Amino acid sequence: MVSGPECSKARLTKCDGRFAYSHSKTYNNNQKTKYTNRILDNKSVFNISIWKVGGVAQLVRAHGSYPCCRGFKSPPRYHFSSSKFMTHLSKQEIVKLLTSKDNDTLYKRAYEIKKQNVGTKVYFRGLIEFSNICSKNCFYCGLRRDNKKLNRYEISDEEVLGAAKLAWESKYGSIVLQSGEICRPKFSSRIMELLKKIKSATNNELGITLSCGEQSEETYRQWFAAGAHRYLLRIETSNKELYYKIHPKDKEHSFESRIDALKSLKKLGFQVGSGIMVGLPFQTIENIADDLVFLRDIDCDMVGLGPYVEHSNTPLYKERANLMPKQERFDLALKCIAILRIMMKDINIAAATALQAIDEEGREKALLAGANIIMPNLTPTKYRSDYLLYEDKPCINEGALQCKGCLENRVKKYGETIGYGEWGDSKHFLKRK
Ligand code: SAH
Numbered sequence: 001m002v003s004g005p006e007c008s009k010a011r012l013t014k015c016d017g018r019f020a021y022s023h024s025k026t027y028n029n030n031q032k033t034k035y036t037n038r039i040l041d042n043k044s045v046f047n048i049s050i051w052k053v054g055g056v057a058q059l060v061r062a063h064g065s066y067p068c069c070r071g072f073k074s075p076p077r078y079h080f081s082s083s084k085f086m087t088h089l090s091k092q093e094i095v096k097l098l099t100s101k102d103n104d105t106l107y108k109r110a111y112e113i114k115k116q117n118v119g120t121k122v123y124f125r126g127l128i129e130f131s132n133i134c135s136k137n138c139f140y141c142g143l144r145r146d147n148k149k150l151n152r153y154e155i156s157d158e159e160v161l162g163a164a165k166l167a168w169e170s171k172y173g174s175i176v177l178q179s180g181e182i183c184r185p186k187f188s189s190r191i192m193e194l195l196k197k198i199k200s201a202t203n204n205e206l207g208i209t210l211s212c213g214e215q216s217e218e219t220y221r222q223w224f225a226a227g228a229h230r231y232l233l234r235i236e237t238s239n240k241e242l243y244y245k246i247h248p249k250d251k252e253h254s255f256e257s258r259i260d261a262l263k264s265l266k267k268l269g270f271q272v273g274s275g276i277m278v279g280l281p282f283q284t285i286e287n288i289a290d291d292l293v294f295l296r297d298i299d300c301d302m303v304g305l306g307p308y309v310e311h312s313n314t315p316l317y318k319e320r321a322n323l324m325p326k327q328e329r330f331d332l333a334l335k336c337i338a339i340l341r342i343m344m345k346d347i348n349i350a351a352a353t354a355l356q357a358i359d360e361e362g363r364e365k366a367l368l369a370g371a372n373i374i375m376p377n378l379t380p381t382k383y384r385s386d387y388l389l390y391e392d393k394p395c396i397n398e399g400a401l402q403c404k405g406c407l408e409n410r411v412k413k414y415g416e417t418i419g420y421g422e423w424g425d426s427k428h429f430l431k432r433k
């Protein structure tokens, strides 16, 4: 692969280093400069149009096939959406931002972009953690199969429906149904029936996001048909080597399968959310920069990312002495949110609950760094202390309405409004359709 000099030959001011840019034609059009380049990577050749606006080169259109290095063989439009809503940052630029000490300037820039592109309305997704039973053994998570110190629960349909109705009556707009990962026909048909019941009990007005791990494409299809329209599946880390340091290396925890699951969800028409944990043991700043590039490359519609928080009943706990301090993990997660907002101006970004495990006002601070989604907990209180993905999880002793009142005040304090009764779908997704 050629890089560096070729980039300047094509008069590109930005290059992410993965491509070589060659022979450019340049002409002016409405004070914008358009470069038509052939991009050569080590596998493919295709044409691409790049507009240089205000000194920043932005990808507009790619023609031809784009065999993404991570196996996403979807059409190019999945990779480069309209440049108006993307800012091209190279990996090197991302690393620079992640290591800069000037957090405030970064947050301010991200907040401006958020204001202009998705506004200052925060959308609520009532979180219902309906089961902590999990067949997986992720090394970082308190719900892992081998953690025997946990009371396992599954909330009844009636209780889930009660929580969903509470969300609807409270004008939350949407709920998230989250659980451990269970891949059994009984589980998938239960969820399918539950989705239908929730839809009919709420006059089809409640938006539904699912977060139930990797499932077969057929299961995803059934859940989509039954009314779920968004899905959250974090990649956790886009680095395969690191992936297998935080997961067992076996069929149940395959990096490729996680990627395939994301592809299936996208193909089926879900709004797809992904994300990472920040501050994992063994994780480098370069890894995190690659993760942000990965989230852009898969053209996700939503992002949920937060700091890694250790849990004493997990294998990764033994690495706690090698972690960066919690406050640094928090700052880094906030920076990732801000950088993603700059890179993908119109996606939905969640202010993850794990932020509040480190900083009391963590989720609100994330709003000021570019996030626009908050997930108030609607899990019946008696189950909350058993849904401990990590330690210091906030709000485990509060009731649903307490959470609502508390969050409402916090959001208002930070000068934002709440999009009551609105789905607040990802604008990025809606524009692509
Ligand atoms: N089982 C599903 C959804 C529930 S877990 C799945 O794994 O996709 C939801 C998220 O919790 C995970 O994606 C992971 O990023 C996060 N999580 C788990 N353990 C964590 C920890 N120790 N610190 C921070 N986040 C954690």
Ligand code: SF4
Binding pocket: 134, 135, 136, 137, 138, 141, 142, 143, 144, 145, 179, 180, 181, 213
């Ligand atoms: Fe299970 Fe999800 Fe926790 Fe992994 S992260 S152990 S799949 S609940």
